[in-house]
Amino acid sequence: MASSPRSRRRPAPSRSRGFGGFLLLMVKLGAGAVLIGILGLGIAVAIALSSLPGFDELMRSPNGQSVEVRGADGTVLVTLGPSYGQWLPYKSIPRTMSDAMVSVEDRRFYSHPGIDPIGIARAALTNFRSGHSTQGASTITQQLARNVFLTSNKTFGRKLREMVLALAIERKFTKHAILELYLNRVYFGGGAYGIDAASRKFFGHSAQTLSLEEAAVIAGLVKAPSRYAPSADPARAKSRAATVIATMADSGSILPGEASAADFTSLRFAAQAPQSGVRYFTDWALAQVEALTDESVEPLLVTTTLDPKGQHDAEAAIAAETPNGAQGGLVAMTRDGAVRAMVGGRDYVASNYNRAVVARRQPGSSWKLFVYLAALESGVTPDAVVVDEPVTIDGWSPRNANGRNIGPVTVTQAFALSINTVAAKLGAQVGFDTVADVARRFGISTPIDRRPAMVLGTSDATLLEMTAAYAAIANNGAEVRPYAITRIATASGKILYEREPQTPRVLIAPYVAANMTKLLQAAVETGTGRAAQIGRPLAGKTGTTSSNKDGWFLGFTPELTTGVWMGRDDARAVPGLQGGRAPARAFAAYMARAVGGTPPSALTTEVESGDMGMEPDDQVYGLAPDGTTQPATDFDGNIIRPQPDPVPMEGDPQAQPQAQPRLDDHFLDEALRDQPPR
Known part of the structure; x- marks a missing residue:
């Protein structure tokens, strides 16, 4: 006897079909979130782009506050603050200098849009394996954004703003313009901002005549200006420069023969002006200034208790x-x-x-x-x-x-x-x-x-x-x-x-x-x-x-x-x-x-x-x-x-x-x- 249609049992839903549906839903939600994120990022970049100053204005707005520290008798103990050399247009910057900086700081500078997804992924993997943060992925454009517009506080909010500004800067300026701004504005230690100030401080001449070895020394300073400063440790500065030259050869910026021909034995650093021991005192005193005033723009005159003769x-x-x-x-x-x-x-x-x-x-x-x-x-x-x-x-x-x-x-x-x-x-x-x-x-x-x-x-x-x-x-x-x-x-x-x-x-x-x-x-x-x-x-x-x-x-x-x-x-x-x-x-x-x-x-x-x-x-x-x-x-x-x-x-x-x-x-x-x- 044939069974009636009502007596037929419907097949049970497949578990794999249920999981597949859930997975599809998650993919759709994820894709939607990504689209919303991209849209939000685009809006943020557009807003930042509209508020960015022009190239000429960025050239004329050096950052940093000068501070004059005086002894109890009014004698000037030290004047601290940023030192800027001559502004060098991109065409006047030695090719070895720009190549050295790109090789060691941002190898994919000419191909990324302001942020480097490959570098971010590599840094994230390295940090995950080590269990703590050992490597960063900031591009030259991000560093420029941080130096000009932001602080160095390592927070997620600051990093996000840095990325937005970097994307906006890339939309507004050419790669050569960005590199020109960066090389004339980045900090190289000892109060020197820009490659010309750094060249004059450490080598006693304009950056327009930098040799390969000298350019490598300057490029190596960006990572840690105090640690690699020639004035503090010439041997360490040369060792870091050798690493920069090896990186340049690896990236194809220079030929292997040029790298092997680099001679650091003949490299001479400019004599540094004697730093009086009074700097121990002025460093200690200046650390107290932030607690006594919140002025961060106007030049400051700080009078101290120090007796210069007694010092x-x-x-x-x-x-x-x-x-x-x-x-x-x-x-x-x-x-x-x-x-x-x-x-x-x-x-x-x-x-x-x-x-x-x-x-x-x-x-x-x-x-x-x-x-x-x-x-x-x-x-x-x-x-x-x-x-x-x-x-x-x-x-x-x-x-x-x-x-x-x-x-x-x-x-x-x-x-x-x-x-x-x-x-x-x-x-x-x-x-x-x-x-x-x-x-x-x-x-x-x-x-x-x-x-x-x-x-x-x-x-x-x-x-x-x-x-x-x-x-x-x-x-x-x-x-x-x-x-x-x-x-x-x-x-x-x-x-x-x-x-x-x-x-x-x-x-x-x-x-x-x-x-x-x-x-x-x-x-x-x-x-x-x-x-x-x-x-x-x-x-x-x-x-x-x-x-x-x-x-x-x-x-x-x-x-x-x-x-x-x-x-x-x-x-x-x-x-x-x-x-x-x-x-x-x-x-x-x-x-x-x-x-x-x-x-x-x-x-x-x-x-x-x-x-x-x-x-x-x-x-x-x-x-x-x-x-x-x-x-x-x-x-x-x-x-x-x-x-x-x-x-x-x-x-x-x-x-x-x-x-x-x-x-x-x-x-x-x-x-x-x-x-x-x-």
């Missing part, structure tokens, strides 16, 4: 005393933080790394400032007696520099002679966390190791911060914040910034600062810092790290505080480097000239507790970690009063006033015998 003396002192193979740094500032001199290294041209501000090094015994401040603040007096003897703290057994112990000494003598065991005892007594908190209070921002050995300066610090900490002692315990700029004005005379007097925070009680000054003065007069003497009242401290890797001297007169550091950038040992030798001598050489023309004045080593102008319960105080004031207390939590009599060290039965040794020549001869300066 010259500081550079001479570092150059004369720094050991061979080592670097040196110096910072000098007044009691309100005005930086009068700054040396960040021996040669700014060879290395613009500012060791006075950026380098983090172990301060050695100069760190004992914070150990003794914590002790003095806790109630210990300069005349208190402690025994220099072997000591072990949590498994750590510090040794003195000469390997000997001399028995009972006063706190003043222990500091003057930089006795490590006494510093360890004091640190254990007040608490290593307390020492770290004092260092933080005085402006040390780097990580601080809170294990026992920290009392000997094992935590890194910068010279600028350490100098400011010593300056706070000279400032009777009030905070000192280093500053460089006193005034910023435009070339037209409009004042954008003028520094107002600051009210500093009080870090320690004045009598604690006075007692600390007494210890620092003893270190210079009778202890490890005797080489720093300049014939007037002076306070200071030496610092030497293990294996003679770092040498420090930090000290002050009532007028000026100066810090000196010496060592190698790779932190290797420097034979004979000790804080009491070369750093102390450099300190003395600079300070003798910096304050030599003024009448000597006494250091503040005595402050009567009744003259502090505070209520009785506030006579001894400090700042808590949260910034609030708090009275200093002893180990039981009792508020400490200044004590006129010697206070024996805790746990020291021998610490009796009558047992104190006399600080005479015999004592010093015994204490310092075979002991290197610290």
Whole structure:
């Protein structure tokens, strides 16, 4: 019996047909999105095209802001800003120059529409394989758009605008016009914009006569102007140029024979004008300008705190005393933080790394400032007696520099002679966390190791911060914040910034600062810092790290505080480097000239507790970690009063006033015998 039509079963829909339909839908949606994207891109390019300036206007609109930096006396220290050479029409640009730039920066320049899809795909694949961004794909046209119209911020929005502008530029100008604009506007380092400025800076002649080797050097600068600059590293510049020539041969711009004939041994770079060490200071100062004014167009006149004569003396002192193979740094500032001199290294041209501000090094015994401040603040007096003897703290057994112990000494003598065991005892007594908190209070921002050995300066610090900490002692315990700029004005005379007097925070009680000054003065007069003497009242401290890797001297007169550091950038040992030798001598050489023309004045080593102008319960105080004031207390939590009599060290039965040794020549001869300066 035949089945009825209704009883027939419809075949089930095929899974493959369903998936195919879904796939087709996705393709259609994707194609629609691409079309919408292309339409949006076209509209964006059209808008950009309509707003692009003409070629003549682009020629007349160099970018960049000039800044004139002056010293405290009005002397011009440096004038910074863009340098433009002669504008060279495309026909006047050597073929080797344009070929070198196209080969190394944008090989498909003459065939792409402003962006290079092949280059983008290759860069994306390379970056995907490496797991991070290692390669870019900006065309010459994109670089031109960025240099003329945009910033260098690496954001997706900026990159998208760059691509739109590049496509618009390609619609408006010919390839030769784009290349002419690019070669006359791109930055080559050292303030030089355009190939003519770069040629004159690095080779001393016009870009119209560039040789193949010279053109390759200039083309190689675009990737990293500072890294490949001939003025910084001639060998690296030549190596980069050799890579450029090999790329030119590979792209067919030159013949293999021309590439092999390139001779870099005869290539000569123009002598660069000596870059005074003042650039370390001006670089540091200019980094602060953006925080003080948002003016980015008008030329600026920046007045600073630097003393040009003192700066010259500081550079001479570092150059004369720094050991061979080592670097040196110096910072000098007044009691309100005005930086009068700054040396960040021996040669700014060879290395613009500012060791006075950026380098983090172990301060050695100069760190004992914070150990003794914590002790003095806790109630210990300069005349208190402690025994220099072997000591072990949590498994750590510090040794003195000469390997000997001399028995009972006063706190003043222990500091003057930089006795490590006494510093360890004091640190254990007040608490290593307390020492770290004092260092933080005085402006040390780097990580601080809170294990026992920290009392000997094992935590890194910068010279600028350490100098400011010593300056706070000279400032009777009030905070000192280093500053460089006193005034910023435009070339037209409009004042954008003028520094107002600051009210500093009080870090320690004045009598604690006075007692600390007494210890620092003893270190210079009778202890490890005797080489720093300049014939007037002076306070200071030496610092030497293990294996003679770092040498420090930090000290002050009532007028000026100066810090000196010496060592190698790779932190290797420097034979004979000790804080009491070369750093102390450099300190003395600079300070003798910096304050030599003024009448000597006494250091503040005595402050009567009744003259502090505070209520009785506030006579001894400090700042808590949260910034609030708090009275200093002893180990039981009792508020400490200044004590006129010697206070024996805790746990020291021998610490009796009558047992104190006399600080005479015999004592010093015994204490310092075979002991290197610290």
